[in-house]
Amino acid sequence: MAAQETVDHKYVYDFSEGNKDLKDLLGGKGANLAEMTNLGLPVPPGFTITTEACQAYLATGREPDGLAGQIEAHLESLERAMGKRLGDPRDPLLVSVRSGAKFSMPGMMETVLNVGLNDQSVVGLSAQAGQNDRFAWDSYRRLIQMFGKTVCEVPGEEFEHALDEIKNAKGTHNDLDLDADDLRGLVDAYKKIFLKHTGREFPQQPREQLDLAIRAVFESWNAERAVLYRRQERIPADLGTAVNVVTMVFGNLGPDSGTGVAFTRDPASGAQGIYGDYLANAQGEDVVAGIRNTVPLQELEQLDKASYDELLGIMARLEEHYKDLCDIEFTIERGKLWMLQTRVGKRTAAAAFVIAGQLVDEGLIDLDEALHRVNGAQLAQLMFPRFQLDHEFEAVAKGIGASPGAASGKVVFTSARAVELAAEGESVILVRRETNPDDLNGMIAAKGILTSRGGKTSHAAVVARGMGKTCVSGADEIEVNVPAKRFVVAGQTVNEGDVVSIDGTTGKVYLGEVPVMPSEVVQYFEGSLDAEHVDNALVRAVHRIMTHADGRRRLAVRTNADTGADAARARRFGAEGIGLCRTEHMFLGDRRELVERLILARDADGREAALEALLPLQRADFVEIFREMDGLPVTVRLIDPPLHEFLPPLEQLAVNVAVAQERGEDVAKEEALLAAVRRMHEENPMLGLRGVRLGLVIPGLFAMQVRAIVEAAVECAQRGGDPKPEIMVPLVGAVQELETVRAEAEKIIEEVTREKAVEVLIGTMIEVPRAALTAGQIAEAAEFFSFGTNDLTQMGWGFSRDDVEGAFFWRYLELGIFGISPFESIDRDGVGRLVRIASEEGRAARPGLKLGVCGEHGGDPDSVHFFHEVGLDYVSCSPFRVPVARLEAGRAVVETGGSDSR
Numbered sequence: 001m002a003a004q005e006t007v008d009h010k011y012v013y014d015f016s017e018g019n020k021d022l023k024d025l026l027g028g029k030g031a032n033l034a035e036m037t038n039l040g041l042p043v044p045p046g047f048t049i050t051t052e053a054c055q056a057y058l059a060t061g062r063e064p065d066g067l068a069g070q071i072e073a074h075l076e077s078l079e080r081a082m083g084k085r086l087g088d089p090r091d092p093l094l095v096s097v098r099s100g101a102k103f104s105m106p107g108m109m110e111t112v113l114n115v116g117l118n119d120q121s122v123v124g125l126s127a128q129a130g131q132n133d134r135f136a137w138d139s140y141r142r143l144i145q146m147f148g149k150t151v152c153e154v155p156g157e158e159f160e161h162a163l164d165e166i167k168n169a170k171g172t173h174n175d176l177d178l179d180a181d182d183l184r185g186l187v188d189a190y191k192k193i194f195l196k197h198t199g200r201e202f203p204q205q206p207r208e209q210l211d212l213a214i215r216a217v218f219e220s221w222n223a224e225r226a227v228l229y230r231r232q233e234r235i236p237a238d239l240g241t242a243v244n245v246v247t248m249v250f251g252n253l254g255p256d257s258g259t260g261v262a263f264t265r266d267p268a269s270g271a272q273g274i275y276g277d278y279l280a281n282a283q284g285e286d287v288v289a290g291i292r293n294t295v296p297l298q299e300l301e302q303l304d305k306a307s308y309d310e311l312l313g314i315m316a317r318l319e320e321h322y323k324d325l326c327d328i329e330f331t332i333e334r335g336k337l338w339m340l341q342t343r344v345g346k347r348t349a350a351a352a353f354v355i356a357g358q359l360v361d362e363g364l365i366d367l368d369e370a371l372h373r374v375n376g377a378q379l380a381q382l383m384f385p386r387f388q389l390d391h392e393f394e395a396v397a398k399g400i401g402a403s404p405g406a407a408s409g410k411v412v413f414t415s416a417r418a419v420e421l422a423a424e425g426e427s428v429i430l431v432r433r434e435t436n437p438d439d440l441n442g443m444i445a446a447k448g449i450l451t452s453r454g455g456k457t458s459h460a461a462v463v464a465r466g467m468g469k470t471c472v473s474g475a476d477e478i479e480v481n482v483p484a485k486r487f488v489v490a491g492q493t494v495n496e497g498d499v500v501s502i503d504g505t506t507g508k509v510y511l512g513e514v515p516v517m518p519s520e521v522v523q524y525f526e527g528s529l530d531a532e533h534v535d536n537a538l539v540r541a542v543h544r545i546m547t548h549a550d551g552r553r554r555l556a557v558r559t560n561a562d563t564g565a566d567a568a569r570a571r572r573f574g575a576e577g578i579g580l581c582r583t584e585h586m587f588l589g590d591r592r593e594l595v596e597r598l599i600l601a602r603d604a605d606g607r608e609a610a611l612e613a614l615l616p617l618q619r620a621d622f623v624e625i626f627r628e629m630d631g632l633p634v635t636v637r638l639i640d641p642p643l644h645e646f647l648p649p650l651e652q653l654a655v656n657v658a659v660a661q662e663r664g665e666d667v668a669k670e671e672a673l674l675a676a677v678r679r680m681h682e683e684n685p686m687l688g689l690r691g692v693r694l695g696l697v698i699p700g701l702f703a704m705q706v707r708a709i710v711e712a713a714v715e716c717a718q719r720g721g722d723p724k725p726e727i728m729v730p731l732v733g734a735v736q737e738l739e740t741v742r743a744e745a746e747k748i749i750e751e752v753t754r755e756k757a758v759e760v761l762i763g764t765m766i767e768v769p770r771a772a773l774t775a776g777q778i779a780e781a782a783e784f785f786s787f788g789t790n791d792l793t794q795m796g797w798g799f800s801r802d803d804v805e806g807a808f809f810w811r812y813l814e815l816g817i818f819g820i821s822p823f824e825s826i827d828r829d830g831v832g833r834l835v836r837i838a839s840e841e842g843r844a845a846r847p848g849l850k851l852g853v854c855g856e857h858g859g860d861p862d863s864v865h866f867f868h869e870v871g872l873d874y875v876s877c878s879p880f881r882v883p884v885a886r887l888e889a890g891r892a893v894v895e896t897g898g899s900d901s902r
Contacts, residue, residue: 011053012070014077015046020322025050027242029100032342039321041314041339045081046095046246047074049214051102054240057218071214075245082247087206089120091128094139094248097213099220101241104343106462107437108229109220109241110150112213113283114143114248118204133180135253141183142283144190144202147209151216154197162189176281210245217243225440227816232444232467234819249338251331252283256304259283262297262311262328264319267347267465268401268505270354270537274298274312276328277455283331293474294455307337318342323364324373325355346465348404349378350538357541367548368894374545375891376861376884381405381468382542383525383880385516387503395508396490399450399475402461407448407470408501408513411494413482415442422446429500431487433480434473435460443469448502450509452478452487470504478509525573525883546883549890550574555867556874557885558633560854562586564624570879574886577632577724578625579786579876580854583705584639586621587614599676604699611704618705622712626723630716635726635786635854635876637765638705638741642690653677686791686800691731691765695741702729706745710752710760717756726761728786733768735777742781763850766838767791775838779845786876787835789855789863793822796831823856826863836870843871852876861888868892 018026018034026034030048037043049071056064079085084093094116099109117125117140126136148154163175166186170177178186194202203209220226221241230237251259262276277294280303301308311330314337318326327345331338347355356370365373387393387406409427412418415438418430422445430446432439434453443449443463448470451460455474464471479488485496494500494511501514523529524539531543558579559570567578587595591614598610625634653674660667695702706727713723727745732738742762749760764781766772767788775785794801801823812818826832835853842849852874857863859877864885867875869892877885 009052009064009066010070011050011064011067012074013048013050014074015043015048018048023102024239025052025242027051027100027102027244028104028343029098029341030242030244033244033246035321036318036339036342039317041317042337043339044247044249045078046244047078048100049243049245051240051242054218054221054242055238057215058221058240063215068211071210071245075210078245078247086210087116087118087121088124090124092116092121092124092206094121094125095210096244096246096248097210097217098244098246099217099241100244101221101235102239103233103235104346105226105229105233105235106346107459108226108440109223110213110217112143112146112150112216114139115147115209115213116206117143118206120204121206129250129253132253134178134183135250137180137183137187138178138252139250139283141186141190143209144187144194147202147213148190148194148197150220151212152194152198154194158193158197159190162186162193165189214243214245217241225437228440228444229463231813231816231819232440237816246340249331249333249336249340250283251279251333252281253334255280256334257281257332258300258303259331260294260297260300260329262315262330263345264315264326264328265351265355265358267325267327267345267351268404270325270347270351270358270541272358277458278303293453293476304332304335307332307335310337314339320364323359325351346462348465349381349468350404352378353382353541353545354537357537357544360544367545368552370545371548371552371887371891371894374887376864376888377468379521379542379887380881380884382521382538383519383883385522386505386519387501387510387514388517389514393510393512393514396492396511397475397477397509399452399472399478399507399509400455400461401503401505401507402455402458402473403449403464403469403471404505405448405468405470406501406503406514406516408499409447410497411487411500412442412446413480413485413496415439415445417496418442418445429502431478431480431500432460433482434458435463443467448472448504450475450478450500450502452476452480464504470502472502472504472507472509475507475509526569527572546574546887549887551890552893553886553889554893555864555872555885555889557882557889558635558852558854558874558876559879559882560858560876561625561879563621564628566879567625567628570882571628571632573879573882575632575879575882576874578629578634578636579852579858579874580728581625581634581636582640583618583636584641586618587639591617596673598698598701600672607698608700611700615704615708618708619712619715622709622725623715626712626716626725627721629724631722631724633724633726635728635763635784635852636705636709637728637730638692638695638702640691640730642685642688642694686794692729692737692741693731695729696737702741703744703748706748707752710749710758713758713760714752714756717758723758725758726763726784728763728765728784730765730788731768731791732764732766732778733770735774735781738764738778738781761850765854766835767795769795769834772834772838776841776845779842779849782842782846782849784850784852785838785842787838787851787853787855787872789826789831789835789853789857790823792834792855793827793831796827796834797822825860826857826866828866832866832870835867839870839872859885864888865892865895869896 015034015037020031020035023031026048053067082093084091086093094114097112122136122140126133129135145159149156191202251257258280259282260278265272266275276297278297278300279294325345327343329341352374356373359365360370409429411431412428418428419441421428427447429448430442431450434451449460449464451473452475458473461473487494499513501510520539531539556576558577559575560580561567561570561578562582562585594613601607657667657670657674709725713725716723729741761783763784765788766785839851851872854876858875859881875885
């Protein structure tokens with residue numbers, strides 16, 4: 001937003017002026033508060049300051065011109081509507097100041113409640129509430145605590161220590177046992193803490209409180225935890241947050257008041273029913289913070305049936321209106337229900353599929369929309385293994401299954417320790433009484449999260465579900481002692497570093513490491529579960545949506561496989577051929593000796609003898625693969641890496657020879673091998689004698705491989721099979737390289753296929769930037785291109801993948817230079833542009849040119865969408881990622897408005 005915004009630019013909207021489609025401008029919270037207001041639901045009056053105002057503030061360091069006046073005008077309108085003034089000593093209007101970005105970022109930014117309270121208005125608030133001094137002073141201490149921590153960066157633990165001291169003096173662990181005098185004393189203690197850390201008294205001017213709170217919410221967009229969360233969830237960094245100023249309603253007025261969070265369906269499983277948490281005599285932050293264990297939402301029916309019935313009616317209305325699972329925050333103030341927020345709720349991967357299927361059955365959405373609402377990352381989560389339990393494993397505790405999965409690891413009690421051990425390659429379980437936004441680093445690093453407090457709507461649960469992390473919350477049998485680095489459960493002490501296992505579906509906690517078994521979804525893909533007949537809602541939903549995705553997608557999905565077993569598994573997972581068969585894997589194990597003979601051959605006869613020995617072995621490998629992929633294309637890449645990779649490392653071999661010489665042993669063979677390794681040694685082998693260069697320098701090498709491929713295809717065809725071999729020449733940078741190899745290959749193909757005709761395509765891998773830029777020339781000699789995006793990324797960026805990811809990528813991610821590693825998801829602007837250029841120029845030269853991709857990006861959800869957009873014919877990925885690519889290829893058609901099915 002430009003600094004010279006005109007003063008008449010609209011930065012503030014009343015709730016009655018917005019709607020749910022204005023999330024870019026009003027943020028998710030503000031847009032949905034406006035939508036509920038327009039639906040006539042009981043929403044406390046308020047207004048929203050736009051994301052544009054935040055963007056302008058962050059760009060210039062000051063509020064944009066006109067904002068202060070607009071806030072003043074909307075505040076006066078709110079005061080007139082409520083018949084109260086902000087901070088009036090006799091009858092104060094109090095407001096909450098809440099963040100609200102376009103995309104939900106639970107707990108990552110700031111909220112300040114009870115703005116407008118001071119030493120005078122706290123008395124008026126008590127009078128408002130019928131001389132309820134306890135409520136008034138409880139609200140005031142909350143304001144000082146939240147304002148101090150949020151706006152003035154006072155350490156939150158100082159306030160917590162003061163609260164603990166008063167509770168200890170009272171002999172209680174429960175906040176509700178503190179009376180008005182206790183809380184009045186707590187306010188005095190909080191004020192002293194505020195003065196000590198800020199050098200000033202707690203501000204008594206209500207408008208100053210409001211302005212400072214608004215600025216703090218703006219600035220929280222760039223708080224460390226918010227930046228980290230956006231990076232984790234791939235949320236753009238330039239959106240900014242809206243600020244919602246909402247009339248306070250109070251859930252801490254007594255037993256007839258309270259606050260809660262509700263879901264219209266179970267966010268963990270997708271099951272229909274009543275799900276949520278309620279906490280009597282509490283303000284909203286108490287529920288998600290997990291500082292007191294909540295009661296199930298169903299218990300509200302006994303506490304306040306009228307509010308309960310009204311809430312259920314609103315939940316049903318909102319779900320029908322949004323046509324999705326809704327996450328709702330509400331407060332009851334002395335029997336009056338108020339809606340504080342709604343949003344499309346975060347859910348687990350399993351719930352996403354199940355709910356999508358349910359909504360289709362209910363006629364709220366169609367199958368295209370159901371496909372849009374799930375994604376490949378969720379499907380990948382569902383393919384993770386689960387615990388294999390038997391009589392040997394008994395749970396020592398049971399909490400709430402807040403985010404499914406099976407996770408085992410070493411216990412840690414701080415986020416810092418979780419990050420430290422995870423960086424060393426350890427699997428860890430982060431154990432806390434409850435998590436808070438400052439724990440985000442540790443939650444990302446951990447395999448799972450275990451808390452002794454909280455429920456399905458606590459901070460730990462909501463964030464874990466969003467990240468796909470296993471989480472068990474509210475396991476109150478566990479006594480967590482963070483300073484001592486241990487927890488006690490069932491009479492046993494578990495120290496930091498001990499291993500535990502947690503089941504995010506059942507909520508059970510086990511000591512030690514529990515073995516795992518395949519998920520039901522993997523069993524379905526492998527054919528051992530019949531989706532049409534199995535009594536499993538998740539498997540049925542996955543089958544239904546995958547079937548629709550297959551019918552919608554244009555991209556074919558192949559697999560990267562080097563053995564018959566891999567090919568067979570990939571075919572069960574839905575692969576439509578092999579996009580990359582790496583022949584170098586066939587030179588490992590016992591065959592290394594033959595490679596050594598090839599390298600050490602002193603003349604053409606010796607070299608030919610070694611190649612003749614390798615030929616039948618390679619042919620047998622290809623027969624097995626063609627048999628498993630009968631009727632489907634198999635792209636075989638000729639040997640790609642430098643030959644020295646098949647020999648012992650130079651340093652190790654040199655040491656072995658030196659030691660043997662010292663002992664007087666006969667080392668003639670080893671010395672010859674060492675001389676060959678030294679002769680072939682390269683400073684940068686990835687840019688040296690490999691791929692097509694190797695085939696041109698070592699006579700007969702590629703010829704042997706081509707013969708093995710074609711002879712295997714002919715053998716399969718003679719047995720009644722339908723092999724479809726495609727020979728791929730790697731690392732081509734100039735058309736002349738490909739022409740040379742092609743001429744030799746065509747002679748062999750013609751010779752071998754005389755008795756039995758087999759069609760053999762010859763193409764190349766586009767992995768050198770020059771190949772992408774001269775694709776029009778190369779296409780004249782190639783019947784297909786397969787983009788090797790791993791090497792294309794290395795060479796395009798000038799990165800060595802083996803070195804840079806551990807060396808400095810973490811810093812690039814931290815600085816925002818990368819949103820995600822370019823080896824994980826295709827760099828659309830750079831490497832992706834090379835793919836686009838090569839595709840367009842290749843097809844211009846050869847209209848029927850087949851295009852595919854076989855790098856790791858072939859199974860990355862976001863990259864699949866790019867490859868669909870560019871117009872490739874297929875993607876190829878590891879067998880396990882085939883279902884993910886199938887799903888995303890279908891979603892790509894739906895999300896681009898395509899109507900053509902395959």
